[in-house]
Amino acid sequence: MATSPETGVHFDPYAHEVHDDPYPYYAKMREQAPVYYNRKHGYWLLTKWDDCQAAFRDFRTFSSAAGPALEANQDVNAGYPMFINMDPPQHTRIRKLIQALMLPQRIAELEPYIREKAVSLLTPHLKSGRMDLTQDFAALLPMDVISTMIHVPVEDQNQVRQWADDLIFREDGQFGLNERNITAYLSMGSYFDKLATELSGKLAGDDDIFSAILQAERDGKLSHDDVIGFGILLAIAGNETTTKLIGNMCYRLWQHKDQRQLLIDDPQKIANGVEETLRFDGSTQMIGRQVMQDVEIRGNTIKAGERVGLCIISASRDEDRYENAESYDVTRGARDHMAFGSGVHSCVGSALARLEVRVCMEELLRLIPDYEIDEAGLERTHNPNVRGFTHVPVTFTPHS
Amino acid sequence: MTTITYIEHDGAEHVVDVEDDMNLMEGATLNLVPGVEGMCGGICSCATCHCYISEEWESRLPPISVGEETMLRTARHRRTASRLGCQITVTPELEGLRVDLPPEQGSDDA
Numbered sequence: 351m352a353t354s355p356e357t358g359v360h361f362d363p364y365a366h367e368v369h370d371d372p373y374p375y376y377a378k379m380r381e382q383a384p385v386y387y388n389r390k391h392g393y394w395l396l397t398k399w400d401d402c403q404a405a406f407r408d409f410r411t412f413s414s415a416a417g418p419a420l421e422a423n424q425d426v427n428a429g430y431p432m433f434i435n436m437d438p439p440q441h442t443r444i445r446k447l448i449q450a451l452m453l454p455q456r457i458a459e460l461e462p463y464i465r466e467k468a469v470s471l472l473t474p475h476l477k478s479g480r481m482d483l484t485q486d487f488a489a490l491l492p493m494d495v496i497s498t499m500i501h502v503p504v505e506d507q508n509q510v511r512q513w514a515d516d517l518i519f520r521e522d523g524q525f526g527l528n529e530r531n532i533t534a535y536l537s538m539g540s541y542f543d544k545l546a547t548e549l550s551g552k553l554a555g556d557d558d559i560f561s562a563i564l565q566a567e568r569d570g571k572l573s574h575d576d577v578i579g580f581g582i583l584l585a586i587a588g589n590e591t592t593t594k595l596i597g598n599m600c601y602r603l604w605q606h607k608d609q610r611q612l613l614i615d616d617p618q619k620i621a622n623g624v625e626e627t628l629r630f631d632g633s634t635q636m637i638g639r640q641v642m643q644d645v646e647i648r649g650n651t652i653k654a655g656e657r658v659g660l661c662i663i664s665a666s667r668d669e670d671r672y673e674n675a676e677s678y679d680v681t682r683g684a685r686d687h688m689a690f691g692s693g694v695h696s697c698v699g700s701a702l703a704r705l706e707v708r709v710c711m712e713e714l715l716r717l718i719p720d721y722e723i724d725e726a727g728l729e730r731t732h733n734p735n736v737r738g739f740t741h742v743p744v745t746f747t748p749h750s
Numbered sequence: 751m752t753t754i755t756y757i758e759h760d761g762a763e764h765v766v767d768v769e770d771d772m773n774l775m776e777g778a779t780l781n782l783v784p785g786v787e788g789m790c791g792g793i794c795s796c797a798t799c800h801c802y803i804s805e806e807w808e809s810r811l812p813p814i815s816v817g818e819e820t821m822l823r824t825a826r827h828r829r830t831a832s833r834l835g836c837q838i839t840v841t842p843e844l845e846g847l848r849v850d851l852p853p854e855q856g857s858d859d860a
Contacts (some may be wrong), residue, residue: 438780444790446771453794455817503798582829666785685857686789694779696791 354388356678361395363420363635363659363734366522370730372635372737373676385650392524393420393657394650394671395636396626397664399671399688401647404659405639410638412658413437414695420638420659420734421526430539431580434587438694444576445698447566448559451499454701460495464706465572467491468713474719479748483721484739487714488596489589492706496588499559500581501549506541513538515740518733535582546574556610559584583612593704594633594731594738596710599624600677602717604723609680613718617712622683624707628667630678632689633738636661662688663737667731718746752845753841756801757769769775770842774835774849775799792836792853794818797825798855799835810843824857 359382361375362368368375379397386395396402405412417435433444450456471490475481493507502510516534527535549564556562563580566572572580595699603610603623613623635657641652652658666687667675691698697703714721727743751767754777758764760786762784768777778786778799787798794817803811811833814822816835822828 407787410782438776442776443771449792454820455794492846576761636853673763688789690785690790692789692791694776694788694791696789696793698791698793701788701793701795729822 395659397661398669401664402660402665416640418638432579432583457701464709478746482743488593493593538582542578546577575613591633597739598631599627623680628689629687721746755848756783766839774838786853797821800825802831803852827852
């Protein structure tokens with residue numbers, strides 16, 4: 351682990367040992383080294399709400415052009431173009447192609463479908479009284495829903511999910527990409543190349559994401575590689591973080607049974623419970639930026655060319671922003687957390703994620719309100735950016 | 751490009767050229783105009799691009815949708831002239847538009 355000798359604070363988000371509970375590290379950084387420098391790998395971390403918000407806002411100084419990962423040497427431009435790796439105004443023009451499809455009032459049309467899907471995934475397990483909330487439920491629903499928008503057929507969904515999982519997984523201490531990550535990326539590239547070519551003659555109009563993107567290709571606004579990049583990005587973004595957020599919420603509600611009871615007694619509060627889970631234990635830990643000009647924050651000079659991680663999950667626990675920041679309170683409902691980022695790059699799928707997690711939790715708490723987690727069976731993914739479980743085994747009172 | 755003037759609550763004016771098809775939130779945030787946050791990135795989910803547009807421009811603006819109204823209900827300092835900048839696309843018809851900004855951005859229920 352890298353150490354800041356001046357403060358004694360050390361934090362390595364690539365070390366698996368910190369992933370079970372990174373929050374004490376964040377608390378220590380906020381207190382002793384709010385602008386933290388990791389000497390081993392040479393990156394900065396911003397841990398205070400105000401600093402993260404200011405950095406998100408100043409996209410000229412804190413550029414996305416080298417991607418949102420923390421690794422300094424990742425050449426994102428060697429792969430397929432993705433708007434997550436661009437700055438305005440180019441980024442804004444591309445984002446705009448799908449933004450109207452992602453407004454809450456538009457996304458709301460999906461609610462009956464999502465509810466039906468959630469019930470259909472839970473129902474087969476009710477008689478046995480046991481299931482894995484990630485593998486049997488939380489991992490399946492977001493892939494199914496995003497597939498309705500990017501046209502991945504049912505028979506391919508498990509494969510695409512596996513690639514997404516392989517793409518993000520980091521071995522203990524792994525800084526940068528390994529063969530497993532790269533193979534998954536290239537496989538997804540070939541897959542969406544083929545899918546886009548197959549669909550380009552069939553899809554028309556702009557009623558869903560892939561149709562809108564293929565239309566933009568026909569209109570000369572996007573290249574074929576742009577379309578492939580969109581497919582990969584949406585398959586990952588529409589999958590990983592929503593799955594992990596459902597798991598994190600199941601875990602926190604089990605850990606705080608009084609809070610779970612509040613939501614069982616009054617399901618109207620579940621939307622606020624989702625917001626509180628985003629704040630308290632969101633599935634995105636940090637978002638990387640590249641500093642384009644020297645900038646001073648709290649007496650530290652970050653030089654042009656250096657990498658900075660905006661620790662949104664630490665910002666969400668910032669005592670200067672939230673009263674009782676370390677307490678999980680499902681009635682809080684604060685929406686000023688930056689779990690989806692903030693500003694020009696804020697998650698374009700946030701309304702979909704909020705809807706999916708709310709509906710999943712409504713059905714889960716209705717059908718298996720008394721679930722007990724087998725803590726010994728919990729397993730999590732390992733990635734400095736994505737936080738959440740791959741296995742959440744539970745038991746509950748069987749019924750039909 | 752269309753010229754838009756954003757006026758902070760203290761009277762400070764920011765005159766910027768906004769690319770057509772961008773919206774008023776993007777016109778402000780891409781030019782780092784203080785007083786507009788646009789936290790949700792323009793999907794009508796946060797009400798931090800709250801602004802006031804005088805009645806004389808109303809016929810040139812899109813009507814307030816259900817989604818915009820839902821978010822405006824939570825906005826602090828709401829007035830009859832309130833709009834969300836992210837829901838107003840900039841077109842040459844809006845040349846010279848003056849956009850007043852509230853004392854602060856944010857929701858009362860947050």
